Amino acid sequence: MAETTAICQAAPDAAAIEAMARAALARIPSPFAEHLADVVLLIEDYADDETLAALGIDEPIDLTGIYHGRPIGEKSSFESGALPDRIHLYRLPILWEWIETGVALDALVHHVVVHEVGHHFGLSDDDMHALEDAAGEETAG
Known part of the structure; x- marks a missing residue:
């Protein structure tokens, strides 16, 4: 009888998602990339209760990422003492969507990052x- 080996792969950790x-x-192409140097990237398992409540989200699995900060067009050179802009990615909801959709994990992470950017x-x-729909039509046509 042939012996079978079950392959059990651990879910990618925060470091893998961050990479x-x-x-x-x-x-991200120029000139956009130059405006991202000071944005902090954070990887957490889930959004905190305060973030979920502020967004009216009941299930933490429903939020894959969020941008915290002021959009570039709303910033002023007179502001000081503000927290840096942050992009939070939520590992477990991303992994759940990866499993549910079958989309390649790196493509899914790219999509969430670009969305938050x-x-x-x-x-x-x-x-x-x-923009995504227009890009899809251009590649299909």
Whole structure:
């Protein structure tokens, strides 16, 4: 009887997700990249209760990432003492979406990072969806 070996792979940890996110940030083109140097990237398992409540989200699994800060167009050179802009990625919701959708994990992390970077530049969710749809039509046509 042939012996079978079960392959059990551990879920990617925060460091692995961070490496994918940093690779995604490195692919952001100029002139946008120059505006990201001071943005802090944080990887956490889930959003905290305060963030979820502020967004009206009941299930932590529903939030894969969030941008905290003021969009570039709203910043003033007279501001001081503000926290740095931050992009939070939430590892477990990202992994859940990865399992549910079958999308490559690095592509999914790239998508979430680009989405949150869009908020850094002041784009709304609707604006980003329209851009994604337009990009999809260009590649399909």
